[in-house]
Amino acid sequence: MIRVRFAPSPTGSMHVGGVRTALFNWLFAKKNNGKLILRIEDTDIERSSIESEKEIINSLKWCGLDWDEGPDIGGKYGPYRQSERIEIYKKFIDYLIENNKAYYAVYDDNNNEIYKSNKFPENIDGSVVVKFRVNKDGTTSFDDLVKGTISFRNDLLDDFIILRSNGIPVYNFTVAIDDHLMKISHVIRGEDHISNTQKQIMLYEAFGWDIPKFMHIPLILGNDRKPLSKRHGGTSVEYFRNEGILSSALMNxxxxxxxxxxxxxxxxxxxxxxxxxxxxSNKGVIFDYEKLEWVCGKHLRKKEIKDLYIEFLSWLNDDKIKYLIEKDEEYSLNVLSICREKINTLKQLKDFSYNFFIDEYEYEEKYIEKYLKKDWAKSLISASIKKFEELENYNLKTVEKTLNEIADLKITSKKNTFQTIRGAILGKLVTPGLYESIVVLGKERVLYRLKRTEVYINGIKG
Structure with a gap:
C-alpha cells in the first residue's frame, strides 16, 4: 500500500512551502488509495511548542488537507509526536552499538573528541554522544522520482551523531526509524532535504531495511530566486488567511x-x-503574490453568493460590521454580490463594502477637494435629493434614467455629476457600478446619504 507522510517541525508558523509539500503528499496518497500520515517532528525541544503544533494542524485543516493517521487521530503506528517516541529510538541506538555500527564519543569543552568506544564511558568527564559509523567505501545512490539518479561519495561523509548528549536522537535518525516503523513507501519532500537522504539510506542499510522511494520537489523561491522567506513578504498560511485569501485559492x-x-x-x-x-517540475518556482491574488479573485467570484457570505462572516474580526451584515442578510448578499466584481480578497471585500453598512462614513479627502468644495456642489446635491424624492418605481432602469435627468440639468459635466453623487452615497470615488450601488442601497439610504452630504457642504461653505 502507498503510505506517505507529512512531517512538520512545530517551531514556527506553517510555511506555504510546507503546505505545498503536504498537498502533493495528499494528492499522491488519495490518487493511489493510500494513506497520509501526519507526524510531528518535535525533537528540537528548545524551539518546539504546542502552540506551533496547534497552528500547523489548524492550517492544514483550513487548507482542506485531511490525514489518515496523526497526533489528533492516532493509530497502531503512533504516538505521532517524536518527543513521545524517545524510548523506541533508544532501542535502535542500542542495536547499532551492539553490532559495531555506532559508538559512544565524548567531547571536551573545546569540542575535541577525547573518547571513542562501543562501551559507555563511566569515568570520563565530557559530553557523551552516540555516532553512526560510516562505511567509507563506494557511493550511496537513489533514484529520485523527480530528479532522477542522485549519488553521494561515502568517503566525503564523516561519522555523524545520532544521539545528542541530552539523550535526544537527531533528526536524520528519528526520520529513518519512523519512516520504517510507519511503513512509509514514498518520501515526498522539499529538495532542501536531498542532503539528508544519504545519511538516512545508510541507516536503512545498517538495519537491513527496504528503502522507500524518494521524491524531492523544487523549493518555492522569492523574486530574487532565493528560498521564499519573510524578507519577500508574508509566507505563512496564517498570514494569507488573515489577508483574506480563500483557502481554495491558496491551494489552487x-x-x-x-x-x-x-x-x-x-x-x-x-x-x-x-x-x-x-x-x-525539476526547477525552483517563484512565488508571485499578485498572481495568488488574481487566482483568489477568480475563486471569490465563482463562489455561490451565500457561501461567500458565510465565509466572509467567518473571516471578519470587526464585530460592528459583522453585526450589521448579519442584521440584514438579504441586503448584505446584494452588497457582496456587486462588490466582489472589483476585488480579489476578503480583506479587499471588507474595505470595498464597508461604507454600504456604515451610514456615518467619512468622505475621502480627494473627493472633498475635487467635488464637494466646488461652487456647483450644493446645487447638484439639492437637485439630486429632489429627483430621488420624486422617484417612485425604484429599479435599475429608473435609477439610470434619474441620474441622466440630473446630468441633463447641466449644473456641471456629466462626469462630475455622477462622481459627486457616487461620493455622496459611499464617501469615495472607487465603488461598484453607480447604478447598481444606488439600487442596492435603496431609496431611503440614498436620500439619507444625499441629505447628509448637503449638510456637510453647508458646513464647508460656512
Whole structure:
C-alpha cells in the first residue's frame, strides 16, 4: 500500500512551502488509495511548542488537507509526536552499538573528541554522544522520482551523531526509524532535504531495511530566486488567511507551483486523477503574490453568493460590521454580490463594502477637494435629493434614467455629476457600478446619504 507522510517541525508558523509539500503528499496518497500520515517532528525541544503544533494542524485543516493517521487521530503506528517516541529510538541506538555500527564519543569543552568506544564511558568527564559509523567505501545512490539518479561519495561523509548528549536522537535518525516503523513507501519532500537522504539510506542499510522511494520537489523561491522567506513578504498560511485569501485559492495556486496542469483555476480535490509525479517540475518556482491574488479573485467570484457570505462572516474580526451584515442578510448578499466584481480578497471585500453598512462614513479627502468644495456642489446635491424624492418605481432602469435627468440639468459635466453623487452615497470615488450601488442601497439610504452630504457642504461653505 502507498503510505506517505507529512512531517512538520512545530517551531514556527506553517510555511506555504510546507503546505505545498503536504498537498502533493495528499494528492499522491488519495490518487493511489493510500494513506497520509501526519507526524510531528518535535525533537528540537528548545524551539518546539504546542502552540506551533496547534497552528500547523489548524492550517492544514483550513487548507482542506485531511490525514489518515496523526497526533489528533492516532493509530497502531503512533504516538505521532517524536518527543513521545524517545524510548523506541533508544532501542535502535542500542542495536547499532551492539553490532559495531555506532559508538559512544565524548567531547571536551573545546569540542575535541577525547573518547571513542562501543562501551559507555563511566569515568570520563565530557559530553557523551552516540555516532553512526560510516562505511567509507563506494557511493550511496537513489533514484529520485523527480530528479532522477542522485549519488553521494561515502568517503566525503564523516561519522555523524545520532544521539545528542541530552539523550535526544537527531533528526536524520528519528526520520529513518519512523519512516520504517510507519511503513512509509514514498518520501515526498522539499529538495532542501536531498542532503539528508544519504545519511538516512545508510541507516536503512545498517538495519537491513527496504528503502522507500524518494521524491524531492523544487523549493518555492522569492523574486530574487532565493528560498521564499519573510524578507519577500508574508509566507505563512496564517498570514494569507488573515489577508483574506480563500483557502481554495491558496491551494489552487500552490498546486500550480511546480505541477504542470492544463487548467489554471480549479479545486484541488477535483484534480486527483490528473496528479502524476512525472509532471512535477525539476526547477525552483517563484512565488508571485499578485498572481495568488488574481487566482483568489477568480475563486471569490465563482463562489455561490451565500457561501461567500458565510465565509466572509467567518473571516471578519470587526464585530460592528459583522453585526450589521448579519442584521440584514438579504441586503448584505446584494452588497457582496456587486462588490466582489472589483476585488480579489476578503480583506479587499471588507474595505470595498464597508461604507454600504456604515451610514456615518467619512468622505475621502480627494473627493472633498475635487467635488464637494466646488461652487456647483450644493446645487447638484439639492437637485439630486429632489429627483430621488420624486422617484417612485425604484429599479435599475429608473435609477439610470434619474441620474441622466440630473446630468441633463447641466449644473456641471456629466462626469462630475455622477462622481459627486457616487461620493455622496459611499464617501469615495472607487465603488461598484453607480447604478447598481444606488439600487442596492435603496431609496431611503440614498436620500439619507444625499441629505447628509448637503449638510456637510453647508458646513464647508460656512
Amino acid at each position: 495556486y500552490l498546486a500550480l507551483l511546480g505541477w504542470t496542469i492544463e487548467e489554471e483555476i480549479f479545486e484541488f480535490k477535483d484534480k486527483l486523477k490528473d496528479f502524476d509525479p512525472n509532471k512535477l
